[in-house]
Amino acid sequence: MTPVPGEAPGPTRSSPAPVSALAHLEETVLATQRYLATVNRLTSADLRGPSHLPGWSRAHVVAHVSRNAEAVQRLLHWARTGEPTPMYVSDEVRDRDIEQSARLSPEELAADAAETAALLEAAARGLPADRLEETVSRTLGSPAFPVRRAGAMRRIEVEVHHADLDAGYAAHDWPADLHDLLLKRRRRELTERAGLVLALTDRGEEVPLGRVSSDPAVVAGLTADVVWWLLGRGSGEGLRCSTGQLPELGKWA
Numbered sequence: 001m002t003p004v005p006g007e008a009p010g011p012t013r014s015s016p017a018p019v020s021a022l023a024h025l026e027e028t029v030l031a032t033q034r035y036l037a038t039v040n041r042l043t044s045a046d047l048r049g050p051s052h053l054p055g056w057s058r059a060h061v062v063a064h065v066s067r068n069a070e071a072v073q074r075l076l077h078w079a080r081t082g083e084p085t086p087m088y089v090s091d092e093v094r095d096r097d098i099e100q101s102a103r104l105s106p107e108e109l110a111a112d113a114a115e116t117a118a119l120l121e122a123a124a125r126g127l128p129a130d131r132l133e134e135t136v137s138r139t140l141g142s143p144a145f146p147v148r149r150a151g152a153m154r155r156i157e158v159e160v161h162h163a164d165l166d167a168g169y170a171a172h173d174w175p176a177d178l179h180d181l182l183l184k185r186r187r188r189e190l191t192e193r194a195g196l197v198l199a200l201t202d203r204g205e206e207v208p209l210g211r212v213s214s215d216p217a218v219v220a221g222l223t224a225d226v227v228w229w230l231l232g233r234g235s236g237e238g239l240r241c242s243t244g245q246l247p248e249l250g251k252w253a
């Protein structure tokens with residue numbers, strides 16, 4: 001398994017947790033509690049069953065979220081120390097580590113999920129505010145980004161993959177500000193595609209996606225269903241498109 005560099009000790013019982021400057025940390029802690037409650041309930045048969053991600057069992061999803069916790073911890077270590085420790089050595093090593101972890105027993109998977117999340121939280125609380133603009137990257141040589149983005153990145157991983165488990169938690173259970181964050185992100189990622197208008201029926205709002213023409217197609221539905229579809233999940237359950245057929249969107253990994 002890919003090693004994680006040691007971090008400064010986290011908070012102890014006698015010292016209250018310091019307030020971290022990393023955005024989304026408290027929301028991620030709550031999202032992680034919900035996620036771990038689901039993981040703890042999964043039986044061996046549940047874990048071998050399919051997730052919403054093609055080709056991945058629920059065990060693969062849990063394994064991925066744990067390895068992602070370590071990967072984000074490597075980014076925080078890089079920002080704190082200046083020692084370049086990207087999320088992953090390579091995509092091949094990432095995939096191999098996920099495959100390996102997915103073979104763990106239910107008890108081992110649950111313990112791995114809890115331990116890696118706790119270590120990441122301690123590392124996030126220990127990241128000094130003056131390191132937030134330090135740049136880091138997914139692999140060495142891939143596009144650099146400021147480490148402050150790691151907070152939203154991890155929150156999204158936990159919440160989206162929790163729903164990917166298809167175990168009773170869904171996009172409708174996400175907080176409204178996560179819907180906003182994902183809408184914003186997918187609109188930014190899809191700016192070049194043929195445009196359409198998203199009509200968010202529960203909010204009474206219309207938002208453009210991509211290069212909108214004078215007579216754009218309109219995709220209408222509840223915000224949670226629209227966001228789920230924008231992530232490439234499902235087949236547009238609960239949505240209506242003015243052309244009669246929902247356009248194809250790429251899957252968000």
Ligand SMILES: O=C(O)/C=C/C(=O)CC(=O)C(=O)O
Pocket residue numbers: 067068071087094138153157253
């Ligand atoms: O949110 C991002 O920009 C990137 C997220 C990831 O790289 C998450 C993974 O795909 C992973 O940890 O394997």
